[in-house]
Structures are given as structure tokens and as C-alpha cells.
Amino acid sequence: MVKLRYFAWVRERIGKAEEDIVLPAEVMSVRDLLLWLKERDEGYANALQHPEAIRVAINQEHADHNEPVGSAREIALFPPMTGG
Amino acid sequence: MSARIEPIVRVQAEDFDAAQEIARLTAGRTDIGAVVTFSGLCRDENGALSALELEHYPGMAEAEISRIANEATERWPLTGLTVIHRYGMMRPGDNIVLVVAASSHRQAAFEAASFLMDFLKTRAPFWKREHRADGTPGEWVAAKEEDDAAQARWR
Numbered sequence: 001m002v003k004l005r006y007f008a009w010v011r012e013r014i015g016k017a018e019e020d021i022v023l024p025a026e027v028m029s030v031r032d033l034l035l036w037l038k039e040r041d042e043g044y045a046n047a048l049q050h051p052e053a054i055r056v057a058i059n060q061e062h063a064d065h066n067e068p069v070g071s072a073r074e075i076a077l078f079p080p081m082t083g084g
Numbered sequence: 085m086s087a088r089i090e091p092i093v094r095v096q097a098e099d100f101d102a103a104q105e106i107a108r109l110t111a112g113r114t115d116i117g118a119v120v121t122f123s124g125l126c127r128d129e130n131g132a133l134s135a136l137e138l139e140h141y142p143g144m145a146e147a148e149i150s151r152i153a154n155e156a157t158e159r160w161p162l163t164g165l166t167v168i169h170r171y172g173m174m175r176p177g178d179n180i181v182l183v184v185a186a187s188s189h190r191q192a193a194f195e196a197a198s199f200l201m202d203f204l205k206t207r208a209p210f211w212k213r214e215h216r217a218d219g220t221p222g223e224w225v226a227a228k229e230e231d232d233a234a235q236a237r238w239r
Binding site for chain 1: 139190212
């Protein structure tokens with residue numbers, strides 16, 4: 001079980017801020033996760049239509065799309081950041 | 085050279101006072117020759133915006149800013165460093181972000197403050213949403229390529 005967290009327009013399009021989910025065994029990498037989520041329903045498809053543009057953090061640290069999701073406790077998906 | 089300092093990092097809804105934060109870093113010190121302060125403020129884009137709303141990732145925001153601040157203290161001989169980033173609703177003219185970098189000499193303080201801001205823009209988990217003055221729904225602010233380029237120059 002992993003906690004998925006969504007921020008900004010990713011959160012709005014998916015329609016929730018977080019959820020606990022059991023990932024299927026074939027979801028090995030961040031990229032796999034994005035492609036798998038995208039198929040879930042229209043909201044996810046809309047949020048993740050350009051998966052390469054989505055930024056991801058694993059256990060609150062930036063992760064690139066090749067990184068394994070492995071035993072992550074928390075994975076966050078969000079748009080490029082606009083702080084500062 | 086003295087030991088590496090521990091940066092002060094705060095992520096908060098409340099406003100901050102730049103003068104007070106400078107005083108906090110320099111009080112009782114005689115080794116600081118330079119303090120560079122950067123404040124980021126909410127602007128109204130020529131009257132188009134009534135507010136900016138900042139969403140953040142609690143926990144990661146503090147952790148990521150601390151990682152960036154610690155990297156700055158490794159790269160430059162800083163004698164003090166404070167980074168404060170606000171979240172929530174900002175009105176035009178409100179403070180959003182503060183960096184105070186102190187060092188013996190100005191070059192390190194200038195460069196560290198600039199480095200901090202370039203990395204906060206592109207790596208700190210905050211997202212700005214516009215609220216428009218005419219009441220129509222505002223957009224999420226898009227990330228700028230020039231911010232990525234500004235970050236890349238520190239590699």
C-alpha cells in the first residue's frame with residue numbers, strides 16, 4: 001500500500017488530494033505508475049495526458065521517471081513548481 | 085574557516101519582517117561583513133490580479149528548502165542563512181519569500197542568495213494560482229523556461 005498525493009492542477013483534475021492504493025506488480029518505475037494511473041478514468045487521463053511533464057516525489061524527495069517505486073510509502077504527483 | 089552553519093528554514097502562512105530576520109542573524113556577531121537580503125512580493129500584473137494563492141506540499145517544502153539551503157552552505161563560506169517561504173492567500177504587495185545570506189565578504193552572500201532563489205523557483209514544492217481582479221477564475225501559473233535556465237547555470 002502506498003499513499004499517493006496530488007497537488008495543484010493534478011489534484012484538481014484527479015478530483016482528490018490523496019489516496020491509498022495497492023500498486024499492481026507490473027508497476028515498477030515512476031513512468032509505469034504514471035501510465036497505469038492515466039488509464040484509470042477520465043480525471044486521471046486529463047491530469048496525466050502529458051506524463052513526461054509531471055513531476056514526482058518519492059517519500060518527499062524529487063524522483064525522475066526512471067526511478068523504481070519499490071517500497072515507497074508516499075508518492076506525490078504535481079506540475080512543475082512555481083514557488084519563490 | 086569556521087564550521088558550516090545550520091540554516092534557518094521556515095514555511096509559514098504568517099508574514100515575516102525582513103529587518104527582524106536580518107537582526108536575528110547578525111545579533112552579537114562581529115564576523116559578518118556582508119548581508120544580502122532578497123524579498124519576493126506578490127504583484128498585481130498591472131491591476132489584473134487581486135491575489136495569488138500559494139499551495140505547498142507540507143513536509144516536503146521544509147525538507148527540500150533545507151536541502152537547497154544546506155547545499156548553499158557547502159558551496160559558499162556563509163556565516164548565516166535564513167529562508168522563509170509563505171503559503172496561502174497573498175494580496176498584491178504582500179511578502180512571499182525571504183532569503184537572508186550572511187558572510188564575511190559580499191561575493192559569497194550575493195551568490196548564495198541568487199542560488200537559493202533559482203533553486204526555490206524550480207525545486208521547492210509550491211504552486212501559484214492567480215485570482216483575477218475582475219472575479220473570473222484565475223489560472224495556475226505556468227513554470228517558466230527561463231527559471232529552469234537560471235537554475236542550470238549553477239551546475
